Amino acid sequence: MTAFVSLEPPRRMVEISVDGKSIRAPEGSTIYQACRQTGTEIPTLCYLSTLHPVNVCRVCVVEVEGSRVLVPSCSRKIEPGMVVKTDSERVRHSRKMVLEFLDSSTDLSTTPEVAGWIEAYGAEADRYGPPAPPAPAGRRDGLQPGHHELVEPGVRATVAQPTKVDNDLYIRDYGKCILCYKCVEACGTDAQNTFALTVAGRGFDARISTEFAVELPKSACVYCGNCIAVCPTGALMFKSEHDRRAAGTWDESAQTVTQTVCPYCGVGCNLELHVQDNEIVKVTSPLDHEVTFGNLCIKGRFGWRYVQNREAGSNRGRTG
């Protein structure tokens, strides 16, 4: 007697052409998914399998025959007979521009893979001039729509500003924020449903903000860290990682990642413990695990310190 029930009807396979090759993928797939499944890599920053596509980073755009404009492959569904070019001159030119604009205005130093794309597409942020000086702390948080200030000619505008460190668990370095909306989605209906974060402001002054730009401890944040888990640039970062980076002791090549189960309640969330020097330095969860889909609560994400409180402190220390 087996209780396995498949609720989805089988999906018809659709045939499309990608870069001159014919591929088949299930009906309802996006171009991005179909390409990934058949071995064609497309760069993206704002797409994540667990979130609804919002089409904002424009890095994943491809050319579709018959379409006037380039289409975001992360959300456009495949259709029978569709002819897709993922690496045409037009696509390459668009990606070069997008990466140039992003790289000229934001700090991409902790964005995985992006350095390779910048090189591959020949993006040159420096041709927009030297960066404008960083905004003082809090300045960008108060910018009102309709009052955008232009930078001096010959200087490139940036979102550089001091890192926000207002709690022991995670930091917000909005000089690295590319406004991909992933954190807003993870804090909202795609996962946590806490709605502590949203986009405030307009145009170049748009930024991720808490309600009335209050500090996190005064906001609705519940410190699940599901926003950190989806952030593609390191703008949202474990304080433990931030501190190690600042001290020059963050070394991913010396880290192991071990999957285990959270020690707290009985839901059974899978944790990936990132360990360096026999210390947990951050905790993630697998996106494809049916219990968590990558999401955790404050205890699973941050509640591990007690195992490495090896000296007697204010709380109860380890035996041993």
Added chain:
Amino acid sequence: MFGAGGGTSSYREVEETDVVFLWGANARENHPIFFHHVLKAIHRGARLFVMDPRRTASAQWAEAWLGLNVGTDIALANAMARVIIHAGLVNRAFIDRATSGYAAYAAAVERYTLAYAEKETGVPADVIERAALALARADRAVICWTLGITEHHNAVDNVLSLINLALLTGHVGRWGSGLNPLRGQNNVQGGGDMGAIPNRLAGFQDWTRDEAVRHKFEQAWGVPLKPEYGRNLTEMFHGMEHGEVRAVYVIGENPAQSEADQHRTERLLTGLDHLVVQDILLTRTAELASVVLPASSSWCESEGTVTNSERRVQRVRQALEPPGDARDDRWIIGEIARRMGRDWGNPSAEDVWNEVRSLAPMVAGMSYARLEQHGGLHWPCYDESHPGEEFLHARLWAEPRVGPPAPFSVVEHDPPVERPDAEYPFQLTTGRRLDAYNTGVQTGGFTSPLTRGETCDMSPEDGARLGVGDGDLVQVTSRRGTVVAPVRLDRNLRAGLVFMTFHYQDQVRTNVLTIDATDPKSGTAEFKACAVRIEPVRATAGAVA
């Protein structure tokens, strides 16, 4: 239930159900990632009803909050049953096919009229009716509960009253319909699965009643097994009180702070001839011990498996080296056996698991390789070609039915042992908060902006009556003890109801207040209900006026 102790639905089914009852469960704070699955259901259009004396973070997502008086769950459940019966919405086909005892049950709930239930539970009659009809009319519905149901002197009856509702409406044994106790600890399910309970061996096998089971285990272990149940925790403390238990070996538990009526607990633990505590942290219980055995942390410094609330057995793996002389629990237990003259060798976690598989059919198909490959498997999983079962009790719907019928149970409303009176006019109920856990020995290791220490939460009305506001100290006194804690006014509490946690027992010993009125069948104390008196702590004479 019906012979196997586990939730009947998978989380995936919860996402795809139509009605969710969260009964005595504040999953939004205490099982946050389970609540993510509930939220997916809500976004799909499912209806959520929350039964809880407090208007919790979970209740704020509900179509209706049934804010019942503490300990009136059976009155509420029986009244819902009566509504369903009178509306002609019972699942007649299921009752006839798969259950027994319906007539007696229907007769027993007849006296639970809406008027009676409204008076007893404090929930408006129309809301009781709405929830009952939603359950009865749903294609699929899940009933989930937690300690709000089980931390009562009549815990088992409370659970039975919910099982009755599922039987009445046919919401069990099908995809998307089920009965789910949400487990409070990461391996509370697995502990039961593995026989760490006094009346079953691994795989819920009863060696006292089943000769074949006893013989199987005796053969495997090479020792005769006495056909006698052990003691549950409450019975152990009872044994300590009467000199029948003189030595205790505690592994990874902090009873000195987690048990109700803490003054009594401490007296009994300190009165033992010998107390051994094996723990990763120097808990309050460890401080009382004759010997402390430093252990490695079972979830990150050791290998093994745990089972979650959907019966999914998952691997835990070692990521860290334990500090100093801390040793794996498995090694410590093996060494103790060796010193007692038994050499069990040095089995790996996988060796131990394979022994469990050889003796417990319900996990026989779960090799480490398969657990790895599938990200865990649901029990039962009888052989290596079995996918595991996402929901239990499909047998009740088989034609013809397989196995015995599921019995209705006649259960009657029986209010908490200690109810507010003139001397102790407030109802104290205890629970957890999002950012902290149990006695706080683990979550005491980190702080966040949510950390606020212990408070005595009360309604603004009660605060006004007592003349206290946020942060003012009050003395909270029950018949068993007294503590001092700052007030926190909470609009989600009704007048007369106060709430405290047991997360900060080094500062505020909430469990000196709680009552050890215990369910004889489950051994669980009535942490959810005791009566207290509250008095403002006025400035002392030395303070400036």
